[in-house]
C-alpha cells in the first residue's frame with residue numbers, strides 16, 4: 536500500500552487537496568442521517584419539559600412532548616430513538632419489579648410511539664438502574680454486591696415486557712454475564728423472534744456518565760459507589776473483545792461501544808475483529824464538554840460535532856447514539 540508513489544516532488548498530496556471537487560472525489564467516509572440514534576429522557580405527566588442543567592439543550596419530556604419531538608425527528612429521516620425513563624420514587628423497589636410493569640412509564644411510551652410513528656425504530660434500555668433505590672444496574676445483596684444470576688432473571692422479564700409493548704430493539708446496558716443468551720432464549724420462546732438485541736457489549740466503567748446520572752436522577756442514590764464490579768476497566772481492550780465475542784455467540788444482533796470518542800480504538804478493533812453492525816454511544820459527558828466549550832466561544836459547536844461524527848464513521852461505526860442526533864440531522868439537511 537505504501538511506497539508505490541514516487542517520492543517528493545513526484546508525489547505532491549496537496550494537489551488533490553487543492554480544489555473542492557478533487558477533495559470530494561477522494562472523500563472516504565460520509566455522514567448520513569441513517570447513522571443517527573437520538574436518546575430521550577421521559578418523565579410522567581403531560582406537557583412536561585424539564586431542562587437538565589449539566590446537559591444544556593437536552594430536556595426530559597413527558598410522553599406527549601416526546602411524540603411531538605420524535606415526529607419532527609422522524610420527518611428528518613432519523614431511523615431510531617433510544618428511550619430512558621426517569622422514574623418516580625414509587626417505581627423503585629429492591630426487587631426492581633417496576634422494570635416489567637406493563638403500565639410503567641417506559642412501556643406506555645413505547646406503545647404510544649409505535650401507534651403514532653410505527654416506522655420509527657424504538658430502542659429500549661434493559662438495565663435496572665431506573666428501578667433500583669440505589670441506582671445500580673442490578674439487584675444488590677446484603678454486602679452491597681450486584682448479584683449476577685438473579686439480576687439476569689429480572690432483566691429477562693424487563694426485556695420481555697419491552698418487546699411486549701412493541702420495542703423493536705432491546706438494548707441491555709447492564710453488563711451482567713449471560714444476559715444476552717437468556718434474553719434471546721426468552722424472546723424466542725415468547726414468539727418475539729424479530730426483536731433485535733443491541734448489546735452494550737463493551738461498556739466501560741467511565742467517568743463520562745456523570746450528566747446522564749443527573750438527568751435520570753441517579754447521582755444522589757449512587758453517591759460515592761461505583762460500577763467497577765460489572766462495567767469494564769478503562770485500561771482493558773482484550774476484555775472488551777471477549778465480551779463482544781460472548782454476546783455475539785449468545786445472540787446479539789448489534790453491538791455498542793460506550794463511551795464513544797475516547798474509545799474509538801475499541802470500535803476499530805471490534806469492527807476489524809467481528810465485522811458486525813457496530814455502534815458507539817457518544818455519552819453525556821462528551822456532549823457536556825462540547826456544550827461547555829461552545830458556550831464559552833472556545834470552539835465552533837457545529838464544526839466540532841460534525842467532525843466528531845466523522846471520527847466515529849472513520850473508526851468503523853455504522854451508527855452513533857448521540858444527544859446531538861437531532862441537530863446533526865438538521866445540519867445534514869442544510870449542507
Ligand code: PBG
Pocket residue numbers: 660662664672708709743744745746747748762817818819820
Ligand atoms: C445505565 C446507563 C448509563 C448510561 C446509559 N445507561 C450510566 C451508567 O452506567 O451509570 C450513560 C449514558 C450517558 O452518559 O450518556 N444503564
